[in-house]
Amino acid sequence: MIASAPGKIILFGEHSVVYGRHAVVSAINLRCRVKVRKSSSFKIKSVLGESNLDFDRHPYVVQAVRRFLEVKNIPGAEIEIESEIPIGSGLGSSGAVIVATLAALNAEFKGGMDKEDIFQMAKQVEIDVQGRASGIDPFISTFGGSWLFPERKKVSMPFKFFVINFGSRSTAEMVKKVAELRERHPEVMEKIFDSIDAVSLEAAEIKSEDRLEELIAINQSLLRAIGVSNPEIDETIAELERKGLKAKITGAGGGGCIFGLYKGEKPEGSFVVEPEKEGVRVEE
Ligand code: PMV
Numbered sequence: 001m002i003a004s005a006p007g008k009i010i011l012f013g014e015h016s017v018v019y020g021r022h023a024v025v026s027a028i029n030l031r032c033r034v035k036v037r038k039s040s041s042f043k044i045k046s047v048l049g050e051s052n053l054d055f056d057r058h059p060y061v062v063q064a065v066r067r068f069l070e071v072k073n074i075p076g077a078e079i080e081i082e083s084e085i086p087i088g089s090g091l092g093s094s095g096a097v098i099v100a101t102l103a104a105l106n107a108e109f110k111g112g113m114d115k116e117d118i119f120q121m122a123k124q125v126e127i128d129v130q131g132r133a134s135g136i137d138p139f140i141s142t143f144g145g146s147w148l149f150p151e152r153k154k155v156s157m158p159f160k161f162f163v164i165n166f167g168s169r170s171t172a173e174m175v176k177k178v179a180e181l182r183e184r185h186p187e188v189m190e191k192i193f194d195s196i197d198a199v200s201l202e203a204a205e206i207k208s209e210d211r212l213e214e215l216i217a218i219n220q221s222l223l224r225a226i227g228v229s230n231p232e233i234d235e236t237i238a239e240l241e242r243k244g245l246k247a248k249i250t251g252a253g254g255g256g257c258i259f260g261l262y263k264g265e266k267p268e269g270s271f272v273v274e275p276e277k278e279g280v281r282v283e284e
Protein backbone atom coordinates (compact mmCIF):
# COMPACT_ATOMS: atom_id res chain seq x y z
CA MET A 1 0.00 0.00 0.00
CA ILE A 2 1.05 3.56 -0.62
CA ALA A 3 -0.10 6.47 1.54
CA SER A 4 0.81 10.12 1.16
CA ALA A 5 0.54 13.14 3.41
CA PRO A 6 1.17 16.86 2.80
CA GLY A 7 3.73 19.17 4.39
CA LYS A 8 2.74 22.49 5.94
CA ILE A 9 3.57 26.17 5.98
CA ILE A 10 3.12 28.37 9.05
CA LEU A 11 1.74 31.58 7.55
CA PHE A 12 1.50 33.62 10.75
CA GLY A 13 2.15 33.19 14.47
CA GLU A 14 5.24 30.97 14.84
CA HIS A 15 6.92 31.29 18.25
CA SER A 16 4.08 33.29 19.81
CA VAL A 17 1.94 30.13 19.40
CA VAL A 18 4.32 28.51 21.94
CA TYR A 19 3.07 31.16 24.43
CA GLY A 20 -0.63 30.53 23.84
CA ARG A 21 -1.21 32.96 20.97
CA HIS A 22 -2.85 32.21 17.59
CA ALA A 23 -1.21 30.85 14.44
CA VAL A 24 -2.44 30.37 10.86
CA VAL A 25 -1.14 27.21 9.19
CA SER A 26 -1.82 25.62 5.78
CA ALA A 27 -1.14 22.21 4.33
CA ILE A 28 0.86 22.57 1.10
CA ASN A 29 0.93 20.68 -2.19
CA LEU A 30 4.25 18.96 -1.44
CA ARG A 31 3.71 15.40 -0.26
CA CYS A 32 5.59 12.58 1.37
CA ARG A 33 4.76 9.13 -0.06
CA VAL A 34 5.33 5.96 1.91
CA LYS A 35 5.05 2.50 0.37
CA VAL A 36 4.61 -0.45 2.74
CA ARG A 37 4.81 -4.12 1.78
CA LYS A 38 4.41 -7.20 4.01
CA SER A 39 7.71 -8.87 4.85
CA SER A 40 9.31 -11.18 7.42
CA SER A 41 11.60 -8.42 8.73
CA PHE A 42 11.76 -4.63 8.78
CA LYS A 43 13.56 -2.67 6.08
CA ILE A 44 13.37 1.13 5.66
CA LYS A 45 14.60 2.92 2.54
CA SER A 46 14.78 6.70 2.02
CA VAL A 47 17.21 9.46 0.94
CA LEU A 48 18.69 9.06 4.43
CA GLY A 49 19.80 5.53 3.47
CA GLU A 50 18.71 1.94 4.05
CA SER A 51 18.28 0.44 7.49
CA ASN A 52 16.34 -1.95 9.66
CA LEU A 53 14.59 -0.43 12.70
CA ASP A 54 17.57 1.88 13.26
CA PHE A 55 16.30 4.82 15.32
CA ASP A 56 19.40 6.92 14.64
CA ARG A 57 18.93 6.80 10.87
CA HIS A 58 15.12 7.00 10.62
CA PRO A 59 13.87 8.24 14.01
CA TYR A 60 10.34 9.28 12.99
CA VAL A 61 9.63 6.21 10.85
CA VAL A 62 11.06 3.77 13.41
CA GLN A 63 9.08 5.36 16.23
CA ALA A 64 5.92 5.29 14.06
CA VAL A 65 6.48 1.53 13.49
CA ARG A 66 7.01 0.95 17.24
CA ARG A 67 3.75 2.73 18.09
CA PHE A 68 1.88 0.85 15.32
CA LEU A 69 3.17 -2.45 16.77
CA GLU A 70 1.25 -1.61 19.95
CA VAL A 71 -2.06 -1.89 18.03
CA LYS A 72 -1.11 -4.66 15.57
CA ASN A 73 1.61 -7.21 15.95
CA ILE A 74 3.33 -7.71 12.58
CA PRO A 75 6.50 -9.66 11.76
CA GLY A 76 8.00 -7.07 9.43
CA ALA A 77 7.52 -4.62 6.57
CA GLU A 78 9.40 -3.10 3.69
CA ILE A 79 8.98 0.66 3.96
CA GLU A 80 10.01 3.00 1.16
CA ILE A 81 9.89 6.78 1.58
CA GLU A 82 9.86 9.38 -1.17
CA SER A 83 9.32 12.99 -0.23
CA GLU A 84 8.92 16.25 -2.11
CA ILE A 85 9.24 18.17 1.19
CA PRO A 86 12.71 19.55 1.99
CA ILE A 87 14.03 18.02 5.23
CA GLY A 88 14.47 20.09 8.40
CA SER A 89 13.43 23.41 6.88
CA GLY A 90 10.13 24.00 8.65
CA LEU A 91 7.85 22.67 5.92
CA GLY A 92 6.64 19.76 8.00
CA SER A 93 8.69 16.91 6.53
CA SER A 94 8.74 14.92 9.78
CA GLY A 95 5.03 15.32 10.52
CA ALA A 96 4.21 14.19 6.98
CA VAL A 97 6.47 11.12 7.09
CA ILE A 98 5.00 9.99 10.43
CA VAL A 99 1.41 10.36 9.21
CA ALA A 100 2.04 8.73 5.81
CA THR A 101 3.94 5.83 7.45
CA LEU A 102 1.13 5.16 9.93
CA ALA A 103 -1.54 5.40 7.19
CA ALA A 104 0.37 3.02 4.90
CA LEU A 105 0.97 0.50 7.73
CA ASN A 106 -2.70 0.80 8.72
CA ALA A 107 -3.85 0.14 5.14
CA GLU A 108 -1.42 -2.73 4.44
CA PHE A 109 -2.01 -4.53 7.75
CA LYS A 110 -5.67 -3.57 8.34
CA GLY A 111 -4.94 -1.76 11.60
CA GLY A 112 -8.49 -0.41 11.82
CA MET A 113 -7.39 3.16 12.60
CA ASP A 114 -9.42 6.13 11.36
CA LYS A 115 -7.93 9.59 10.63
CA GLU A 116 -8.35 10.78 14.20
CA ASP A 117 -6.51 7.65 15.48
CA ILE A 118 -3.72 8.25 12.96
CA PHE A 119 -3.41 11.89 14.07
CA GLN A 120 -3.36 10.96 17.78
CA MET A 121 -0.71 8.29 17.22
CA ALA A 122 1.37 10.61 14.99
CA LYS A 123 1.25 13.31 17.67
CA GLN A 124 2.49 10.77 20.22
CA VAL A 125 5.33 9.73 17.87
CA GLU A 126 6.36 13.39 17.50
CA ILE A 127 6.43 13.78 21.29
CA ASP A 128 8.38 10.49 21.65
CA VAL A 129 11.07 11.75 19.27
CA GLN A 130 11.19 15.48 20.11
CA GLY A 131 10.24 15.48 23.79
CA ARG A 132 7.81 18.37 23.36
CA ALA A 133 5.59 19.26 20.40
CA SER A 134 2.44 21.23 19.70
CA GLY A 135 0.96 18.56 17.40
CA ILE A 136 0.22 21.13 14.68
CA ASP A 137 2.31 19.33 12.03
CA PRO A 138 0.68 15.89 12.37
CA PHE A 139 -2.74 17.58 12.55
CA ILE A 140 -2.19 19.44 9.26
CA SER A 141 -0.62 16.40 7.55
CA THR A 142 -3.59 14.25 8.59
CA PHE A 143 -6.48 16.60 7.84
CA GLY A 144 -5.05 19.02 5.18
CA GLY A 145 -6.53 22.50 4.66
CA SER A 146 -5.84 25.89 6.28
CA TRP A 147 -6.49 26.42 9.98
CA LEU A 148 -6.41 28.91 12.81
CA PHE A 149 -4.79 27.41 15.91
CA PRO A 150 -5.22 26.63 18.76
CA GLU A 151 -8.99 26.45 18.25
CA ARG A 152 -8.74 24.53 14.96
CA LYS A 153 -11.01 26.82 13.01
CA LYS A 154 -10.91 26.35 9.22
CA VAL A 155 -9.82 29.46 7.31
CA SER A 156 -9.99 30.33 3.63
CA MET A 157 -6.56 30.82 2.03
CA PRO A 158 -6.99 31.42 -1.71
CA PHE A 159 -3.36 32.35 -2.39
CA LYS A 160 -0.17 30.75 -3.70
CA PHE A 161 3.21 31.37 -2.10
CA PHE A 162 6.82 31.55 -3.22
CA VAL A 163 9.27 29.89 -0.84
CA ILE A 164 13.04 30.33 -0.52
CA ASN A 165 14.93 27.73 1.51
CA PHE A 166 17.98 28.84 3.52
CA GLY A 167 18.76 25.30 4.66
CA SER A 168 18.11 23.24 7.75
CA ARG A 169 18.36 24.54 11.33
CA SER A 170 17.29 23.44 14.78
CA THR A 171 13.77 24.41 15.84
CA ALA A 172 14.61 23.55 19.47
CA GLU A 173 17.55 25.97 19.47
CA MET A 174 15.46 28.85 18.10
CA VAL A 175 12.64 28.17 20.59
CA LYS A 176 15.25 28.24 23.39
CA LYS A 177 16.69 31.52 22.12
CA VAL A 178 13.24 33.14 22.25
CA ALA A 179 12.63 31.72 25.73
CA GLU A 180 15.88 33.25 26.97
CA LEU A 181 15.08 36.67 25.51
CA ARG A 182 11.63 36.43 27.11
CA GLU A 183 13.23 35.72 30.48
CA ARG A 184 15.34 38.88 30.21
CA HIS A 185 12.52 41.11 28.86
CA PRO A 186 9.18 39.53 29.82
CA GLU A 187 7.05 42.69 29.51
CA VAL A 188 8.42 43.62 26.09
CA MET A 189 8.24 40.08 24.69
CA GLU A 190 4.68 39.45 25.89
CA LYS A 191 3.55 42.61 24.11
CA ILE A 192 5.25 41.49 20.89
CA PHE A 193 3.53 38.09 21.19
CA ASP A 194 0.21 39.94 21.61
CA SER A 195 0.91 41.91 18.43
CA ILE A 196 1.70 38.70 16.51
CA ASP A 197 -1.54 37.26 17.92
CA ALA A 198 -3.46 40.21 16.46
CA VAL A 199 -1.74 39.64 13.09
CA SER A 200 -2.83 35.97 13.03
CA LEU A 201 -6.42 36.78 14.00
CA GLU A 202 -6.67 39.44 11.30
CA ALA A 203 -4.98 37.21 8.69
CA ALA A 204 -7.52 34.44 9.34
CA GLU A 205 -10.28 36.75 8.04
CA ILE A 206 -8.46 38.35 5.10
CA LYS A 207 -9.39 38.01 1.42
CA SER A 208 -7.22 40.71 -0.22
CA GLU A 209 -3.64 40.23 -1.40
CA ASP A 210 -2.54 43.73 -0.38
CA ARG A 211 -3.77 43.41 3.19
CA LEU A 212 -2.19 39.99 3.54
CA GLU A 213 1.15 41.33 2.29
CA GLU A 214 1.00 44.11 4.87
CA LEU A 215 0.54 41.50 7.59
CA ILE A 216 3.43 39.45 6.17
CA ALA A 217 5.70 42.52 6.50
CA ILE A 218 4.46 43.33 10.02
CA ASN A 219 4.88 39.74 11.21
CA GLN A 220 8.41 39.59 9.79
CA SER A 221 9.37 42.78 11.65
CA LEU A 222 8.05 41.29 14.87
CA LEU A 223 9.94 38.02 14.26
CA ARG A 224 13.07 40.08 13.73
CA ALA A 225 12.34 41.85 17.03
CA ILE A 226 12.27 38.53 18.90
CA GLY A 227 15.62 37.56 17.41
CA VAL A 228 14.79 34.76 14.98
CA SER A 229 15.83 36.39 11.72
CA ASN A 230 19.46 36.59 10.56
CA PRO A 231 21.46 38.94 8.31
CA GLU A 232 21.17 36.67 5.25
CA ILE A 233 17.39 36.48 5.59
CA ASP A 234 17.13 40.23 6.30
CA GLU A 235 19.16 41.04 3.18
CA THR A 236 17.09 38.74 0.98
CA ILE A 237 13.84 40.19 2.31
CA ALA A 238 15.15 43.75 1.75
CA GLU A 239 16.11 42.79 -1.81
CA LEU A 240 12.62 41.38 -2.42
CA GLU A 241 11.08 44.55 -0.96
CA ARG A 242 13.04 46.65 -3.44
CA LYS A 243 11.24 44.62 -6.11
CA GLY A 244 7.88 45.28 -4.47
CA LEU A 245 7.54 41.86 -2.79
CA LYS A 246 6.95 41.15 0.89
CA ALA A 247 8.28 38.05 2.63
CA LYS A 248 8.57 36.54 6.08
CA ILE A 249 10.14 33.62 7.85
CA THR A 250 7.98 30.52 8.15
CA GLY A 251 8.65 28.25 11.12
CA ALA A 252 11.40 28.60 13.66
CA GLY A 253 13.72 30.95 11.70
CA GLY A 254 17.48 31.31 11.97
CA GLY A 255 17.56 29.64 8.52
CA GLY A 256 14.84 27.40 7.14
CA CYS A 257 12.35 28.98 4.76
CA ILE A 258 10.86 32.37 4.01
CA PHE A 259 7.73 32.89 1.94
CA GLY A 260 5.71 35.61 0.26
CA LEU A 261 2.60 35.90 -1.89
CA TYR A 262 3.09 34.51 -5.39
CA LYS A 263 1.59 36.94 -7.86
CA GLY A 264 2.81 35.38 -11.11
CA GLU A 265 6.47 36.29 -10.69
CA LYS A 266 8.81 33.75 -9.11
CA PRO A 267 11.81 35.34 -7.32
CA GLU A 268 15.23 33.84 -8.06
CA GLY A 269 15.93 30.66 -6.11
CA SER A 270 12.32 30.20 -5.05
CA PHE A 271 9.70 27.52 -5.63
CA VAL A 272 5.94 27.93 -5.54
CA VAL A 273 3.57 26.12 -3.18
CA GLU A 274 -0.16 26.33 -2.73
CA PRO A 275 -2.54 25.43 0.06
CA GLU A 276 -3.62 21.79 -0.14
CA LYS A 277 -7.10 20.74 0.88
CA GLU A 278 -6.46 17.03 1.14
CA GLY A 279 -4.68 15.53 4.12
CA VAL A 280 -3.43 11.96 4.33
CA ARG A 281 -4.72 9.56 1.68
CA VAL A 282 -4.17 5.96 0.72
CA GLU A 283 -3.11 5.92 -2.91
CA GLU A 284 -3.30 2.22 -3.73
O1 PMV B 1 10.32 24.52 12.61
P1 PMV B 1 8.87 24.47 12.41
O2 PMV B 1 8.35 24.99 11.13
O3 PMV B 1 8.21 23.18 12.77
O4 PMV B 1 8.24 25.60 13.33
C1 PMV B 1 8.31 25.66 14.67
C2 PMV B 1 7.25 26.61 15.09
C3 PMV B 1 7.52 27.22 16.46
O5 PMV B 1 6.42 28.07 16.72
C4 PMV B 1 8.78 28.04 16.44
C5 PMV B 1 7.64 26.16 17.54
C6 PMV B 1 6.35 25.41 17.86
O6 PMV B 1 6.47 24.33 18.49
O7 PMV B 1 5.25 25.88 17.56
